[in-house]
Amino acid sequence: MKALLLSLIVVAGVGVAAWQGSAGVDLVVVNGRIYTVDAAQPWVEAVAIRGSRIVAVGTTTEIGQLAGPQTRTIDLRGAFASPGFNDAHVHIDSTGFYRGDSGGGVAAASRQLDYAR
Numbered sequence: 001m002k003a004l005l006l007s008l009i010v011v012a013g014v015g016v017a018a019w020q021g022s023a024g025v026d027l028v029v030v031n032g033r034i035y036t037v038d039a040a041q042p043w044v045e046a047v048a049i050r051g052s053r054i055v056a057v058g059t060t061t062e063i064g065q066l067a068g069p070q071t072r073t074i075d076l077r078g079a080f081a082s083p084g085f086n087d088a089h090v091h092i093d094s095t096g097f098y099r100g101d102s103g104g105g106v107a108a109a110s111r112q113l114d115y116a117r
Helices: 004-021 059-063 092-099 105-116
Strands: 029-030 033-035 044-050 053-058 072-075
Touching: 044 059, 053 059, 059 092
Parallel strands: 029 072
Antiparallel strands: 029 044, 044 053
């Protein structure tokens, strides 16, 4: 068991060292409670991102070592984060419904557009 644990630590260290010698990362997010959606490693403290890809996950110390002079750092200060995207759009035909406007047709659409402006 000790040999397995030592092997995992060495492999993780080699992976971090390999990234240190690469072109660098654009963003590191550290000091968080980050859910990875990976059953093998569901929670980490930090992630490193290059372009639009997560390239490494691990502890704040490990991922912090990947940051270079041009790397942006976000300190979550213990906050939760998870991978995903935000979709902030509105279906204009239902906006009036949620505001309480009744009916349809041109008059309702006109009110909805006025509200949107």
